[in-house]
Amino acid sequence: MVSILFWPLLSILVLVPFRKQNWAQWVNLLLHLPWVFFLIELIKVTPSGAPFGLMETYGTFPLFKSALVLGADTLNVSLIALTIFLSFSLSFYFLGHSKISQSFLILFQLLNFGTIGSLLAADAFLFYIFWEFMLIPLFFLIGIWGSENRVYAALKFFSMTLAGSLALLAGIFFIVTKTEVQSLAWSELSRNAEMLSAAAPWLGWAFLLAFLVKVPVWPLHTWLPDAHTEAPTGVSVMLAGILLKLGVYGMLRWVLQVFPTLYWNSTDLLFAASVIGIILGSYGALRQTDIKRMIAYSSVAHLGFVVLGAISTNATAQSGAFFQNFAHGLSTGLLFLSFGMIYDRTHSRKLDEYGGLASTNRFLAFTFVFASMASVALPGLPGFVGEFLILSGTFLQKGWWVLLPLMGVVLGAMYTLQLVKGLVFGKVSPLVESHPISLKWNEYVSIFPFLVGLALLGLAPQFLLAWINGSIPVK
Amino acid sequence: MTDVLNIVEAPLSWIILLPAAGALLNGLFRLKSTLNGLLATAFCFAAFVVSILQFLKFPEASKLADPGYLWFQAGHVKAQMGFELTPFMSVMLLIITGVGTLIHLYATSYMSHDKSQARFFAYLNLFVTSMLVLALSSDLIGVFLGWEGVGVCSYLLIGFWFEEDKNARAGIKAFMTNRVGDLGFLVALFVAFAYFGTSSVSGIMEWIADPGRAAALPVWVLTVFALAIFWAACGKSAQIPLYIWLPDAMAGPTPVSALIHAATMVTSGILVIVRLWPIFATQTEVLSVIFWVALSTALLAALMALTQRDLKKVLAYSTVSQLGFMFAALGAGAPTAAFFHVVTHACFKALLFLTAGSVIHGMHDEKDIFKMGGLRKKMPWSHVAYLVGCVAIAGFPFTSGFFSKDLILTKVFESRGVLGYGLLLLAAMLTSFYMFRSYFLTFSSTPRSHEAEHAHESSAMMIVPLMILSLLSLFVGWLEIPHMWGHLQYFSHWVESSGAKAVEGHEVEAATEWLLMGIATIASLASAFFAYVKYKKGPVTSSENFAWKLSFNKFYVDEIYDSFILKPLRKIGTCLSLWIDEYGVNGTLHGSFASYRITGQLASIFHTGSxxxxxLLMLLGLLVVWGVVNVW
Amino acid sequence: MNQATDLIAGAPTVFMWVASFFAIFFALIVFVSSNPISCAVALMGTLFSTAALYFSLGNFFVGAIQILVYAGAIAVLFVFIVMLLDLKPQKLKNLPGRLPHFLFSGLVAGLLALFLFRTIDLVPKATEDSSASILSATQYAQYFLSQYQVPFQAAGLLVFGAILGAIVLARGHLGKKEHS
Amino acid sequence: MIATGQLIFSVAIFLFCFGALTFFTKRSAVVALMGIELMLNGVNLVLVQAGQIYKNAEGTSLVLFVTLVAAAEAALALSIFVILYRKYGTLTLENFRSLKG
Amino acid sequence: MSAELWSAIVAIALGAAVLTGVPLMVIVERRGSAWMQRRSGPNRVGPWGLMQPMADAVKFVFKEENVPAKAHKVLFLLAPALAVIPPLISFTVVPLAGSINLEGIEFPVQVANMSVGLLFLLAINSMHVFSVLTAGWASNNKFSLMGALRASSQMISYEIAIGICIVALVITYGTLDLREIVKLQEAGSSLPAWGIFMQPLSFFILWVCAFAETNRLPFDLPEGESELVAGYHTEYSGMKFALFFMGEYAAMFVASAFLTTLFLGGYNVPFLSEETIRNFFLAKEMTLTMASAATCALQVVSFAVKVLFFMWFYVWIRWTLPRFRYDQLMHLGWKVLLPLGVLNIFITMIVSYLRSV
Known part of the structure; x- marks a missing residue:
């Protein structure tokens, strides 16, 4: 497990000598190959049964009751696979890209390191360290390579997530000082979960707050549209693809399994928040004129669904929620990527300036329509599988309350089609006319895995579902 | 239905894979001129051949099944992508693939001069694939896959000529209304998985058949399930609340309207209900709901069709009203009648649409019938085909329309009594009236516009499918003769054998049946003659009275929908999200940042510089602390 | 002349009374007078009277240091500066403007005095053995170089810093051009 | 009658308060500095008295340090005042407000 | 006979001696300088001009006292007093002789003996600066102000040199108490154990500083008649001027007493320690008190001789060396005497370390 975690750091070292841009980009691509190899090794050995089936500890922090404990089970290894998938295809996209400099790639690898770290961490304090560590590269990536008011967006993103994770830190301190927990290892925490929940009821909320900010659950989501619109394409793909999922993973791993009682009695509030998130997220997307903001708001709505699934008591919705992570990751990732390619050439995000892309570049139009169909949860594409499982699970548990999120499904279709009509169909706008988009070979290659992934997960998701069902927290 | 079901393994998935392959190939390769079209038609024809092979297996095998593969399974939801073929569905299969191939052929020449043919035929094949998936899949969730697939393809095809904004918007409207309808299907699926534990049709049937388990179900489950399915059917088959998308769907190319909005997609609602008939049979309230909704749709659509000027719009409204007839039959508890009408309607409506297409093609895309006229001489073949179509739809004796409509009328009379029968009869009269109105306006009297003078007959490749379809629409009726005349009741045999027993209303003696048949034929002949008298010379500039305006503007239904549902929903939602997101949350955030600055300024007051x-302040502070310490 | 009188417990001698009276009187002058020179001289007076108080308390060493360092050096420095800069007496122009400031500082000082006087009775009388508490200079020296060696070194360093500071200020000033 | 200790202590208090008052109210920087010297003398007085009471050199050593610090401070402050005087032309405290908040 | 009474007696005796000594010094100076310049000084008034100072005194008393217009009244009057007081006070610490044994109690011939005598002496000495400053400032005229500033800066610089030398002395003697210092210098073997032999360098420095402290030539820049018209006491006339004059001479007396106690063994008769003298007198059948009194008398005489020697030296130097320029003065003070002093400290440290090992 260590190799997969520390590989990004190693690749940074390798990247350092390559000052020239295209050299750095090629090296970055090649560095992904061994990473994939490590992933395959890890997948072979990951147990699918009990949570954190495979645990390895590497030395302890002296001052604090925590240790460098890494754990792996299908839950986090699958997300790692998604990270590496996104990063790999993005590295293709970066080839020959004018704005991607060496420092960008180094920060990008740092971000990967943080993500994989927080996924693998099986110790509360170690998790917190990686959780915070992720913010730093992201802050710089958005702050430096973003578009117009990127600094505001980066600052807002940083401060909100930081505020949230401070609650997490407070919780950890409380556990270390007040309760007689020997170590902060996950197994230890989950073993005396009742004692912890009884010790301080607010503890659950403290942990939960950090994750709710990250998964943009409704009231805490305002950083997402800004961060997504201002972030450069690569970063917004990663942000939408994997970083939002970390919040959900955090919720499942560190709240559901560590404070089960607190988690369950907070679910009604979360249900309301997620439903409002879905509806207001969709309406938010509906009223946008800026394309990237529209996609950002759509991910708020989609993650509203994921949270809806994550807080339900039956296994269907839970596995549906976790599957939706992948569906949303791929579909929104593809949306951002394809629009990113358009944006690289036309440098405008206003929807009304676009139109008639289908007549100029057929392939990009196809990918865009395909991705938006996936995000509308059209059956035959992964979005449907996830959403259907979530909704049927919620129906089982909540009964006729399910109609509200169902409304979200319709609204989802509304704003996505509006986006597609504005961008792809309709008369050819002067902007699209004047910027003929001819995709380079590496851009085709970077889009291809997404298309295959979406089609595969849509029609035959069982291989993934069966794999992750084992370690879904709720049986 | 206790006889042993011998289920025979059959390569049903092949039927689906063929058109899918066609779609993929067309999507990838842009061949010269009409090659794409021919490729698509070839694949569709192959599917037709395979489905004929399956059809022949039927007398002995009661059901064909193909397990397929496990789509996805998590918790209590298990979705099996398997396929099965029941006798009546195999007939439908024949229609889908048969009429489909004819339309493909027609479209190859129709779209010959269009620049992105490959894309068109890819969509068309994709449509056929998803329609087949809808028809064949064993699980309701598979049906839903086909259901949404068909919706998407109709969206893509309607908005095919995406240059004009109007078409794109029509596509979206179709997709959105379908989506609203699909919510019903989703709810049905949830109920199925929650209460029946499975979504496979056969599984649900067993659940219903077994009295013990059926009793255990909470009473509302079946009604809700049936209503949800009906709601989905309304969305797909354009019944009252959700029919608005069909007239606008005419924005797409005519073969599309022919295939989708005549033959296949719109009937999918009825197919699903017929497949799940044992559930509906027990729900009398749901059936009456279906009947009255259907009746009102038929009447409303017929009224709207009276004053339309656009040829395709007339046909669209007639489709809506014919669908009303089919659902009325279902409402009356006669799945066989409904299914028989589906088949006959598929034939003559496809014929009518295709002829309209060739007429419009000949008239260089001029759709307004007021501008046509005198095409009888210019386009003889289309004229004959259109005449046959009108005759069939009006229900002249011995045409297919006559048999199926009459069967429906008798079934309605049996179960719903005179009121239902009367209204339906009125609808039938209106149908024949507006059909013949459109016939006379386009073909008789003299050409009224420049295009009309130079209209030319379409090419052979378009005429051949027309001729086949006209033959079909004339003689399909004979398959189901009313049992007074003979025992050739193929259709009832087909439908009953696949488990859809009709609801036993009180049988009508032969005498009343003859009487009903007589009344129906006289009514349609009279209205046809009336139309002949009114429109023989050409368009009659009728006075713009209220009734006329009401009908012409489609009873302002679209406007009502927009102003009462769509606009307010969008308005409330957007400004709600605007208020809460921008001002609420961001406001608080910026407020908190601002508070830091303000406190900073407050503190600076003390920095006087001296x-x-x-x-002084330091000393004061010291004293205060000292005081506090002492006092405390 | 190492009398053994214990000077703390006994009633204050006349000399003490006079010295303390002078100390307070001169302090008052420093506060009241508007002419810097009289303030300087009054400061000199207070310093002398405090030195006298030290002598009366028996701590000759501190008294001598007080005179040598304070009176001899610091007070002279003040007088030197006042003369060098020839500061005119400050006419209290905007008295009304500064009145609140005066009142406020008077209030604070009064409050402080009140607090301090409340603690006056906490001053311990004297420990029982009234043996001679007059230490000779050598004993002080032993203290500095044994117990308080580190602070002593630190003080040395401080003075060194002060010397450097003074040189820099003087030097810096010379370097720059003269202006106003 | 009050004991010597109390007399000395009250003298120290007066000295300190008058020193504080001069520092607060005086407008000339030099006199303000004198105020500080007064305060320090007040403190020295108390220290010496404490030294005498507890019969060890603590008091004296502290006094020495205070005196030393006062000397260093006075030297530097006065040379600064000289420079200020040259720069501003006057030594009234109101003019030195550039460090305003 | 209590200790206070005895110290009061000694104080009065000492005061009288100094006050008479001052006019004596005046006449010595005038006659001496005249003799040096091969002219005869004032010899009209009284035998050999001895009564001349009395005449001057009378003159000063009746001279008209004018006070400059905007002068600062209080300070103007305070300055001369301040000039006189410090020297007188500093005499208290100077040990004049051994101890007289009255009814068995040894009474030291000294006004008050402090353990920090030397320090006290230095402290009081630094008061002189103050009088100069106030005089210069109070007379409200530019020249006197200039003179005062120069004088005070000169005095302060040389005070530092004195301080440094005293450090060296304290290292050698190990105590600040003047009486012990004198006892330490008693009865050397070949050479008398005087400070001058132990600390020649510091003796030289202190000697030079003594001149600077008392503003005597060659350091009398402040009163430099030629440029500053008698420096800080230009505005003074009459009795106030006399007081300044007395202050100056008293300061000279203190300085020389300072030097004798530290370097010439104070009241020690060379080669004879107090016991030997006392035993000698006892041998002449005197009572203990009478013997101790006699020894003290002898010691006082030896002390006076040494002091007068230094006084004569002042006068001698005054009429031989030209006046320093201000920068030369400062140069000498800071760049010559101070480094020498520090060097001296190092040497004494090394020597005392070697001796203690």
């Missing part, structure tokens, strides 16, 4: 005031 050393003495600092010292």
């Amino acid at each position: 050393v003495q005031s600092y010292a």
Whole structure:
């Protein structure tokens, strides 16, 4: 497990000598190959049964009751696979890209390191360290390579997530000082979960707050549209693809399994928040004129669904929620990527300036329509599988309350089609006319895995579902 | 239905894979001129051949099944992508693939001069694939896959000529209304998985058949399930609340309207209900709901069709009203009648649409019938085909329309009594009236516009499918003769054998049946003659009275929908999200940032700069602390 | 002349009374007078009277240091500066403007005095053995170089810093051009 | 009658308060500095008295340090005042407000 | 006979001696300088001009006292007093002789003996600066102000040199108490154990500083008649001027007493320690008190001789060396005497370390 975690750091070292841009980009691509190899090794050995089936500890922090404990089970290894998938295809996209400099790639690898770290961490304090560590590269990536008011967006993103994770830190301190927990290892925490929940009821909320900010659950989501619109394409793909999922993973791993009682009695509030998130997220997307903001708001709505699934008591919705992570990751990732390619050439995000892309570049139009169909949860594409499982699970548990999120499904279709009509169909706008988009070979290659992934997960998701069902927290 | 079901393994998935392959190939390769079209038609024809092979297996095998593969399974939801073929569905299969191939052929020449043919035929094949998936899949969730697939393809095809904004918007409207309808299907699926534990049709049937388990179900489950399915059917087959998308769907190319909005997609609602008939049979309230909704749709659509000027719009409204007839039959508890009408309607409506297409093609895309006229001489073949179509739809004796409509009328009379029968009869009269109105306006009297003078007959490749379809629409009726005349009741045999027993209303003696048949034929002949008298010379500039305006503007239904549902929903939602997101949350955030600045300023008041005031404050602070310590 | 009188417990001698009276009187002058020179001289007076108080308390060493360092050096420095800069007496122009400031500082000082006087009775009388508490200079020296060696070094360093500071200020000033 | 200790202590208090008052109210920097010297003398007085009471050199050593610090401070402050005087032309404290908040 | 009474007696005796000594010094100076310049000084008034100072005194008393217009009244009057007081006070610490044994109690011939005598002496000495400053400032005229500033800066610089030398002395003697210092210098073997032999360098420095402290030539820049018209006491006339004059001479007396106690063994008769003298007198059948009194008398005489020697030296130097320029003065003070002093400290440290090992 260590190799997969520390590989990004190693690749940074390798990247350092390559000052020239295209050299750095090629090296970055090649560095992904061994990473994939490590992933395959890890997948072979990951147990699918009990949570954190495979645990390895590497030395302890002296001052604090925590240790460098890494754990792996299908839950986090699958997300790692998604990270590496996104990063790999993005590295293709970066080839020959004018704005991607060496420092960008180094920060990008740092971000990967943080993500994989927080996924693998099986110790509360170690998790917190990686959780915070992720913010730093992201802050710089958005702050430096973003578009117009990127600094505001980066600052807002940083401060909100930081505020949230401070609650997490407070919780950890409380556990270390007040309760007689020997170590902060996950197994230890989950073993005396009742004692912890009884010790301080607010503890659950403290942990939960950090994750709710990250998964943009409704009231805490305002950083997402800004961060997504201002972030450069690569970063917004990663942000939408994997970083939002970390919040959900955090919720499942560190709240559901560590404070089960607190988690369950907070679910009604979360249900309301997620439903409002879905509806207001969709309406938010509906009223946008800026394309990237529209996609950002759509991910708020989609993650509203994921949270809806994550807080339900039956296994269907839970596995549906976790599957939706992948569906949303791929579909929104593809949306951002394809629009990113358009944006690289036309440098405008206003929807009304676009139109008639289908007549100029057929392939990009196809990918865009395909991705938006996936995000509308059209059956035959992964979005449907996830959403259907979530909704049927919620129906089982909540009964006729399910109609509200169902409304979200319709609204989802509304704003996505509006986006597609504005961008792809309709008369050819002067902007699209004047910027003929001819995709380079590496851009085709970077889009291809997404298309295959979406089609595969849509029609035959069982291989993934069966794999992750084992370690879904709720049986 | 206790006889042993011998289920025979059959390569049903092949039927689906063929058109899918066609779609993929067309999507990838842009061949010269009409090659794409021919490729698509070839694949569709192959599917037709395979489905004929399956059809022949039927007398002995009661059901064909193909397990397929496990789509996805998590918790209590298990979705099996398997396929099965029941006798009546195999007939439908024949229609889908048969009429489909004819339309493909027609479209190859129709779209010959269009620049992105490959894309068109890819969509068309994709449509056929998803329609087949809808028809064949064993699980309701598979049906839903086909259901949404068909919706998407109709969206893509309607908005095919995406240059004009109007088409794109029509596509979206179709997709959105379908989506609203699909919510019903989703709810049905949830109920199925929650209460029946499975979504496979056969599984649900067993659940219903077994009295013990059926009793255990909470009473509302079946009604809700049936209503949800009906709601989905309304969305797909354009019944009252959700029919608005069909007239606008005419924005797409005519073969599309022919295939989708005549033959296949719109009937999918009825197919699903017929497949799940044992559930509906027990729900009398749901059936009456279906009947009255259907009746009102038929009447409303017929009224709207009276004053339309656009040829395709007339046909669209007639489709809506014919669908009303089919659902009325279902409402009356006669799945066989409904299914028989589906088949006959598929034939003559496809014929009518295709002829309209060739007429419009000949008239260089001029759709307004007021501008046509005198095409009888210019386009003889289309004229004959259109005449046959009108005759069939009006229900002239011995045409297919006559048999199926009459069967429906008798079934309605049996179960719903005279009121239902009367209204339906009125609808039938209106149908024949507006059909013949459109016939006379386009073909008789003299050409009224420049295009009309130069209209030319379409090419052979378009005429051949027309001729086949006209033959079909004339003689399909004979398959189901009313049992007074003979025992050739193929259709009832087909439908009953696949488990859809009709609801036993009180049988009508032969005498009343003859009477009903007579009344129906006289009514349609009279209205046809009336139309002949009114429109023989050409368009009659009728006075713009209220009734006329009401009908012409489609009873302002679209406007009502927009102003009462769509606009307010969008308005409330957007400004709600605007208020809460921008001002609410961001406001609080910026507020908190601002508070730091303000406190900063407050503190700076004390920095007067004079050393003495600092010292003073320090000393004061010391004293305060000292005081507090002492006092405390 | 190492009398053994214990000077703390006994009633204050006349000399003490006079010295303390002078100390307070001169302090008052420093506060009241508007002419810097009289303030300087009054400061000199207070310093002398405090030195006298030290002598009366028996701590000759501190008294001598007080005179040598304070009176001899610091007070002279003040007088030197006042003369060098020839500061005019400050006419209290905007008295009304500064009145609140005066009142406020008077209030604070009064409050402080009140607090301090409340603690006056906490001053311990004297420990029982009234043996001679007059230490000779050598004993002080032993203290500095044994117990308080580190602070002593630190003080040395401080003075060194002060010397450097003074040189820099003087030097810096010379370097720059003269202006106003 | 009050004991010597109390007399000395009250003298120290007066000295300190008058020193504080001069520092607060005086407008000339030099006189303000004198105020500080007064305060320090007040403190020295108390220290010496404490030294005498507890019969060890603590008091004296502290006094020495205070005196030393006062000397260093006075030297530097006065040379600064000289420079200020040259720069501003006057030594009234109101003019030195550039460090305003 | 209590200790206070005895110290009061000694104080009065000492005061009288100094006050008479001052006019004596005046006449010595005038006659001496005249003799040096091969002219005869004032010899009209009284035998050999001895009564001349009395005449001057009378003159000063009746001279008209004018006070400059905007002068600062209080300070103007305070300055001369301040000039006189410090020297007188500093005499208290100077040990004049051994101890007289009255009814068995040894009474030291000294006004008050402090353990920090030397320090006290230095402290009081630094008061002189103050009088100069106030005089210069109070007379409200530019020249006197200039003179005062120069004088005070000169005095302060040389005070530092004195301080440094005293450090060296304290290292050698190990105590600040003047009486012990004198006892330490008693009865050397070949050479008398005087400070001058132990600390020649510091003796030289202190000697030079003594001149600077008392503003005597060659350091009398402040009163430099030629440029500053008698420096800080230009505005003074009459009795106030006399007081300044007395202050100056008293300061000279203190300085020389300072030097004798530290370097010439104070009241020690060379080669004879107090016991030997006392035993000698006892041998002449005197009572203990009478013997101790006699020894003290002898010691006082030896002390006076040494002091007068230094006084004569002042006068001698005054009429031989030209006046320093201000920068030369400062140069000498800071760049010559101070480094020498520090060097001296190092040497004494090394020597005392070697001796203690």
